[in-house]
Structures are given as structure tokens and as C-alpha cells.
Amino acid sequence: MTSRPNGEPLVRLSGVNKWFGELHVLQDIDLSIDRGEVVVVIGPSGSGKSTLCRAINRLEPIDKGEITIDGGRLPEEGKELARLRADVGMVFQSFNLFAHKTVLENVALGPVKVRKKPKAEAEGRARELLERVGVASQADKYPAQLSGGQQQRVAIARALAMEPKVMLFDEPTSALDPEMINEVLDVMVGLAKDGMTMVVVTHEMGFARRAANRVVFMDGGRIVETAEPETFFTSPRSDRAKDFLSKILTH
Numbered sequence: 001m002t003s004r005p006n007g008e009p010l011v012r013l014s015g016v017n018k019w020f021g022e023l024h025v026l027q028d029i030d031l032s033i034d035r036g037e038v039v040v041v042i043g044p045s046g047s048g049k050s051t052l053c054r055a056i057n058r059l060e061p062i063d064k065g066e067i068t069i070d071g072g073r074l075p076e077e078g079k080e081l082a083r084l085r086a087d088v089g090m091v092f093q094s095f096n097l098f099a100h101k102t103v104l105e106n107v108a109l110g111p112v113k114v115r116k117k118p119k120a121e122a123e124g125r126a127r128e129l130l131e132r133v134g135v136a137s138q139a140d141k142y143p144a145q146l147s148g149g150q151q152q153r154v155a156i157a158r159a160l161a162m163e164p165k166v167m168l169f170d171e172p173t174s175a176l177d178p179e180m181i182n183e184v185l186d187v188m189v190g191l192a193k194d195g196m197t198m199v200v201v202t203h204e205m206g207f208a209r210r211a212a213n214r215v216v217f218m219d220g221g222r223i224v225e226t227a228e229p230e231t232f233f234t235s236p237r238s239d240r241a242k243d244f245l246s247k248i249l250t251h
């Protein structure tokens with residue numbers, strides 16, 4: 001566990017509400033994430049974790065409340081939204097790499113298209129990032145030629161290539177074979193240690209204990225409990241968190 005950083009909010013959600021038809025999927029969410037902070041979001045299936053992540057980079061519009069990134073309110077649409085969205089890197093359960101582009105092209109594409117970087121510069125940076133996530137030797141292969149763990153590390157490199165201010169991870173290891181989980185978690189722990197601001201939806205308690213400043217427990221669209229990882233896992237306060245932990249701990 002690292003100590004909580006300097007108290008400067010980078011991501012702030014205030015009074016955020018969202019409905020899918022009748023379903024009140026995000027209910028009065030207030031959450032402020034400091035620069036350099038790592039927040040793990042945990043909770044039962046359907047509790048709204050993915051919707052929360054998607055709302056933070058506006059893949060999902062919200063119905064009420066406000067979300068700011070680095071002080072700027074997320075615009076509804078247009079160029080400004082594309083730029084702000086590029087400030088938020090996102091890694092999903094499924095790797096979502098472009099199948100017909102090489103690993104290197106996957107990582108270099110965004111900076112060229114969105115950030116308008118010269119191709120050679122973007123590719124140089126892409127190679128550095130592939131090195132950082134441990135897949136430099138795979139640069140000229142296609143995604144299907146890589147293992148799941150390697151593909152997910154490429155997805156992380158691709159997100160980092162945009163120089164995001166915050167990285168969102170939505171169950172990045174849950175589609176992986178067990179032996180590949182750690183190679184991805186190790187990259188994420190490294191990022192956390194380097195000071196990246198991160199929101200990570202995961203049930204990997206080892207990661208939470210090693211890298212998170214806070215655990216946010218969601219249930220039924222609400223944040224039910226927020227605590228330091230050790231406190232949360234050893235002495236959760238709410239009955240809902242106790243119940244949830246008793247279920248995941250028996251697996």
C-alpha cells in the first residue's frame with residue numbers, strides 16, 4: 001500500500017446519476033480522485049462499476065450531476081470531447097486491438113491520428129512503451145499471434161501512448177488464463193508506482209493491497225463504502241461488503 005498522494009483532485013464526480021430506462025444504475029455518486037491516486041472499484045455483478053468507468057470518459061452520458069477531469073467539465077460532443085477523452089486511457093476486459101494492424105501500428109495509431117504526432121516519432125515512442133510492458137519483441141506481429149496476456153499489455157501500451165492523465169481499467173485480467181494474470185497486474189503495479197492516476201475495476205485483492213490507495217465498494221448503483229485496502233478486506237463495515245467479500249474469498 002502506498003500513501004495517499006497530495007490531495008489535488010484530478011477526477012471529480014459530483015451528484016452523478018444515470019438511468020437505463022427504469023433502472024437507476026448510478027445513484028448520487030460522489031467521488032474525487034487525486035492526481036497519482038489509485039482507486040480500486042469492487043462490487044457485485046450489475047452494481048454499476050463498468051457504467052461508472054464508461055461515464056468517466058463519456059462512453060455513457062449521465063443524466064444528472066457533473067464529472068470533471070483536471071478541472072474541465074466533459075463536453076457533450078465534438079473536437080473538445082475527443083481531446084478530453086484522449087486524456088482518459090481505457091483498458092477493457094476484451095483487448096479490443098485492431099486485428100489487421102501490427103502491434104506497433106496499434107500503439108502508434110492514436111498519437112498520429114488524434115495527437116497529430118509525426119509517424120516516426122509515434123513509432124519510436126510506441127517501441128519504448130512496448131518495451132515498458134515487456135512485449136517489445138512482438139512489435140511486428142498481429143494481435144492474434146499473441147497470448148491474451150501479451151495482447152492486454154499491448155492494450156495498456158496503446159492507452160499510454162495517448163499520454164492520458166488518468167487510466168481506467170475495467171476487469172483487465174478477468175478474460176485471461178490464470179498464468180497470464182500476473183504479467184498484466186505487474187505492469188499495472190509498475191504504472192501505479194510511477195505515479196499514474198488509476199481507476200481499476202478488479203476483484204484481484206492482491207493488486208488492491210499492493211497498489212491501491214483506496215477501495216470503493218459499489219452495490220446497487222451506489223458507493224456503499226470507501227476504505228484503505230487493508231481495512232476494507234480485513235474489516236469491512238457494511239453488511240453488503242461483508243456478504244460480498246465472503247463470496248469472493250471462498251473462491
Ligand SMILES: Nc1ncnc2c1ncn2[C@@H]1O[C@H](COP(=O)(O)OP(=O)(O)OP(=O)(O)O)[C@@H](O)[C@H]1O
Pocket residue numbers: 020023025043044045046047048049050051052
Ligand atoms: N446499455 C445498457 N442498457 C441497459 N442496461 C444496461 C446497459 N449497460 C448496463 N446495463 C445494466 O446496468 C447495470 C449495471 O451494469 P454494469 O455493467 O455497470 O455493472 P458491473 O458492476 O460492471 O457488472 P459486472 O461485474 O457484471 O461487469 C446492470 O443491471 C446492467 O444490466
Ligand SMILES: [Mg+2]
Pocket residue numbers: 049050051170
Ligand atoms: Mg462490468
